[in-house]
Amino acid sequence: MIATPTEGEWLLNNFQFASGESLGVLRLHYRTLGQARRDDHGVVRNAVLILHGTGGSGAHLMVAEFAGELFGPGQPLDAREYFIVLPDAIGHGRSSRPSDGLHARFPRFGYRDMIVAQYRLLTEGLQIDHLRLVMGTSMGGMHTWLWGEDHPDFMDALLPLAAMPTQVCGRNRVWRRILSDAIRADTQWCDGEYQRQPPSLRTAAQLIFLMGANPLLRLQQMPTLSDSDAVLDAAVDEYLRLNDANDTLFQFEASRDYDPGPRLEEIRAPLVALTWADDLINPPELGIMEREIRRVAQGRSILVPVTAQSRGHESQMLAATWKHHLLQLLRSAPHR
Numbered sequence: 001m002i003a004t005p006t007e008g009e010w011l012l013n014n015f016q017f018a019s020g021e022s023l024g025v026l027r028l029h030y031r032t033l034g035q036a037r038r039d040d041h042g043v044v045r046n047a048v049l050i051l052h053g054t055g056g057s058g059a060h061l062m063v064a065e066f067a068g069e070l071f072g073p074g075q076p077l078d079a080r081e082y083f084i085v086l087p088d089a090i091g092h093g094r095s096s097r098p099s100d101g102l103h104a105r106f107p108r109f110g111y112r113d114m115i116v117a118q119y120r121l122l123t124e125g126l127q128i129d130h131l132r133l134v135m136g137t138s139m140g141g142m143h144t145w146l147w148g149e150d151h152p153d154f155m156d157a158l159l160p161l162a163a164m165p166t167q168v169c170g171r172n173r174v175w176r177r178i179l180s181d182a183i184r185a186d187t188q189w190c191d192g193e194y195q196r197q198p199p200s201l202r203t204a205a206q207l208i209f210l211m212g213a214n215p216l217l218r219l220q221q222m223p224t225l226s227d228s229d230a231v232l233d234a235a236v237d238e239y240l241r242l243n244d245a246n247d248t249l250f251q252f253e254a255s256r257d258y259d260p261g262p263r264l265e266e267i268r269a270p271l272v273a274l275t276w277a278d279d280l281i282n283p284p285e286l287g288i289m290e291r292e293i294r295r296v297a298q299g300r301s302i303l304v305p306v307t308a309q310s311r312g313h314e315s316q317m318l319a320a321t322w323k324h325h326l327l328q329l330l331r332s333a334p335h336r
Contacts, residue, residue, distance in 0.1 A: 010125035021107035029094035051140030057093025058086030069319035104192025110257035214312035
């Protein structure tokens with residue numbers, strides 16, 4: 001059974017973004033499970049930071065296939081033993097975001113801003129001075145690489161899921177650029193001051209659906225032309241019901257400052273990077289992970305093969321299929 005998380009908000013006054021813009025009050029929503037424990041020196045030793053993907057939130061990580069495989073009694077991140085922190089990134093979930101009212105006038109944020117805010121939430125808001133583990137899915141996995149560089153002595157171990165240690169480029173950049181251009185070029189976007197969601201949000205939802213899973217799974221779900229249309233339409237309609245065009249635009253454009261490549265040697269904590277053989281967003285045949293992981297002193301990469309349960313990029317959410325790697329990392333990583 002999944003424990004019910006405690007929810008809270010941390011307010012950061014006059015938050016300064018890397019763009020030079022500022023926000024009078026930045027709201028960070030978060031969820032926690034368990035209790036923080038300090039050693040004889042007062043240092044927290046059991047805190048775990050888990051970071052969500054683009055367009056997601058901490059709530060998305062509380063589903064049975066993820067939290068139900070990780071946080072329960074006897075599981076790798078048993079909430080009776082660990083203090084688990086699940087923040088909503090800037091522009092996501094119930095943290096401050098464009099749809100709150102500023103619309104396209106919301107400060108232009110990047111991944112570095114998100115990590116600054118996460119660090120301040122932990123250190124100032126929750127009084128956490130050390131992490132046993134930083135891990136994340138997709139965008140959260142990208143953040144995990146940056147956490148290892150920006151705060152190399154703050155954690156014992158790192159587990160980035162479905163995230164390459166290089167800037168967004170190639171096809172990964174192209175589909176994000178298409179999504180962004182579709183919204184910004186939409187005459188009904190009205191520079192972000194639309195009265196109803198612009199048609200381009202449907203285009204964004206279709207692109208996200210296209211890239212999220214593998215071809216085999218899609219064929220199983222959609223074996224005929226009519227099935228394909230029905231499944232796509234249902235998924236897109238659900239996305240439109242839950243999301244906002246300005247939020248989506250800012251969330252995807254935030255990846256523009258992601259580039260851990262130049263500083264990979266600065267990562268000191270043991271790191272295990274999990275990627276998936278059928279991930280269309282991070283295709284393994286590019287050879288990026290094999291090349292870059294050698295620059296991480298205690299880094300190791302694991303390519304998860306295609307199975308009957310595979311979902312492409314979304315396989316990262318099936319914790320039952322990879323949690324043994326997490327358990328091995330926790331057992332082998334010393335308390336630093």
